[in-house]
Amino acid sequence: MATGNQRSQIMIKSDFQHRLIFSTLLIALIALNGILLLAGWLDSRLGDSVVVVDVFRVSVAILEVLTVIVVYFVSRRISFHIAGPVYAVERTLRQMSEGNLTQRLTLRKGDQFLEAAEVINQVLDTCQLKLSDIQADLEKGEGLSPQQREELQKKLSWFITREET
Numbered sequence: 001m002a003t004g005n006q007r008s009q010i011m012i013k014s015d016f017q018h019r020l021i022f023s024t025l026l027i028a029l030i031a032l033n034g035i036l037l038l039a040g041w042l043d044s045r046l047g048d049s050v051v052v053v054d055v056f057r058v059s060v061a062i063l064e065v066l067t068v069i070v071v072y073f074v075s076r077r078i079s080f081h082i083a084g085p086v087y088a089v090e091r092t093l094r095q096m097s098e099g100n101l102t103q104r105l106t107l108r109k110g111d112q113f114l115e116a117a118e119v120i121n122q123v124l125d126t127c128q129l130k131l132s133d134i135q136a137d138l139e140k141g142e143g144l145s146p147q148q149r150e151e152l153q154k155k156l157s158w159f160i161t162r163e164e165t
Contacts, residue, residue, distance in 0.1 A: 016112055020078070027074055031067040038063050085113040092120060100160045101128050128161050 042059040085107050092105045101124050105117040138144070138152050 023078060024075075027071055031071060035060055035063040035067060081108075081111045084108070085111045085117070089113060089116060089120065096124070099158045101131070102160055102163050127159075131156065131159055131161050 039059040088105060088107060092103060095103055104124065105120045107114055107117050134152075135156060138149060138156065141149055144152070
């Protein structure tokens with residue numbers, strides 16, 4: 001039984017998690033097969049001659065280094081579609097915590113967390129609507145003393161709901 005912040009599921013965003021897992025496995029599988037094929041080819045081409053070093057082992061080592069470099073750059077590219085959106089979400093949430101409800105979270109096509117961006121934008125829209133309703137009620141001033149209206153106005157002024165021009 002899950003309590004507090006513990007997760008009861010292993011796969012939360014299964015589409016995203018499966019794509020990440022399978023792309024990493026695919027890169028590793030392609031790299032391994034490429035290393036073995038190239039090392040075998042190099043060994044067959046150069047291994048028959050009198051050589052001081054074992055061509056197969058040297059070629060495997062060189063190809064492993066090249067593969068690490070390639071996997072690094074491919075993984076880095078994949079991480080851009082994760083790290084960028086995480087940064088954008090954090091920035092938007094930070095602005096929201098400071099009362100700024102005017103921004104919108106926009107992510108690029110192919111980025112992860114597009115659904116989360118939609119939900120955050122819906123929250124921003126809902127908050128702006130609710131604050132507008134409260135502002136309208138405050139302007140009516142029904143049942144409020146001038147001091148109460150002024151106090152509520154101060155509290156509402158903390159929120160930024162319109163772009164300043």
